[in-house]
Amino acid sequence: MTQEIAVVYSADDNYAQHAGVSIISILENLNSNYRLRVYLIDGGISKENKEKLVEAVKKYNAAIMFLHPEKIDYDAFSKRTHITVPTYFRLSVASLLPRDVKRVLYLDCDLIVIGDISALWRMSLEENVLAAVPNFGHDPDSLGVGVDMSNYFNAGVMFIDLKNWRAEKVGEKAFSYLGLYRDRVIYQDQDALNYVVGKKWVSLPTKYNIQSTMITNRRLNLSDTIIIHFTDQDKPWHYLCSHPWSFCYSQYLKLSPWKGFVAVDKNLINVSLKFAKLFYQKTIPWKIRNKLKIRTRLGL
Numbered sequence: 001m002t003q004e005i006a007v008v009y010s011a012d013d014n015y016a017q018h019a020g021v022s023i024i025s026i027l028e029n030l031n032s033n034y035r036l037r038v039y040l041i042d043g044g045i046s047k048e049n050k051e052k053l054v055e056a057v058k059k060y061n062a063a064i065m066f067l068h069p070e071k072i073d074y075d076a077f078s079k080r081t082h083i084t085v086p087t088y089f090r091l092s093v094a095s096l097l098p099r100d101v102k103r104v105l106y107l108d109c110d111l112i113v114i115g116d117i118s119a120l121w122r123m124s125l126e127e128n129v130l131a132a133v134p135n136f137g138h139d140p141d142s143l144g145v146g147v148d149m150s151n152y153f154n155a156g157v158m159f160i161d162l163k164n165w166r167a168e169k170v171g172e173k174a175f176s177y178l179g180l181y182r183d184r185v186i187y188q189d190q191d192a193l194n195y196v197v198g199k200k201w202v203s204l205p206t207k208y209n210i211q212s213t214m215i216t217n218r219r220l221n222l223s224d225t226i227i228i229h230f231t232d233q234d235k236p237w238h239y240l241c242s243h244p245w246s247f248c249y250s251q252y253l254k255l256s257p258w259k260g261f262v263a264v265d266k267n268l269i270n271v272s273l274k275f276a277k278l279f280y281q282k283t284i285p286w287k288i289r290n291k292l293k294i295r296t297r298l299g300l
């Protein structure tokens with residue numbers, strides 16, 4: 001019997017394409033005994049991009065549903081660095097999703113899936129609120145208010161038990177935390193989630209959320225990667241992206257309705273820059289080996 005996997009993303013119109021490419025990457029690698037149902041919290045996606053999203057999932061016999069974000073004054077919360085408003089929508093996941101959805105996998109738009117996620121879906125969460133991968137590369141002394149930075153997860157991939165989430169009132173508590181500490185949080189809603197969830201989360205294997213800060217860590221075995229998360233500002237849709245696995249994004253972009261996409265920073269100067277970089281970059285053999293392993297897995 002086919003089982004259904006529920007995933008949730010949130011995006012505005014700028015991120016609609018990236019959400020679409022990410023969704024296609026799940027579907028291309030999903031065990032055929034599973035069917036995907038996508039919930040997309042819509043922070044202002046154009047009609048054209050919505051049609052493309054519908055078209056993208058139809059090909060795989062998957063379903064997509066658009067949800068309206070909660071009406072909250074998001075401007076009252078901190079907007080540091082490159083984080084945008086739709087990041088806060090994930091806090092509303094339990095209020096927005098239909099009550100009969102028991103568990104959901106929340107995913108950021110800036111990640112690409114290169115393996116089957118069904119094993120993750122089968123995992124038991126017991127009394128915990130969620131499962132996630134520890135955050136990697138933050139300063140352990142850089143306190144978000146009241147947050148234990150030694151027990152801190154990355155909120156870009158969260159496998160959520162909605163019943164436990166509701167029982168713990170995670171959304172409500174996180175919003176009031178953000179209102180209270182707007183000038184002091186470091187990683188926005190990720191701090192809030194860590195504060196509220198506390199110890200009630202299960203640590204997942206790193207392969208479910210390979211963060212950009214991990215790529216330079218040669219001790220990690222990166223060849224069994226399932227999810228690549230482009231965590232810093234260097235995103236794979238930028239022409240000058242220097243992440244060694246940015247080609248994974250291009251690979252699934254090619255299979256998407258956005259396949260004609262040209263990066264906004266692709267101009268004569270940057271083309272020459274990239275070319276020059278190719279010549280002067282020091283080649284690090286283990287980095288290249290990892291890249292080759294992944295290329296082989298994707299059949300490139």
Ligand SMILES: [Mn+2]
Nearest residue numbers: 108110156231
């Ligand atoms: Mn992210």
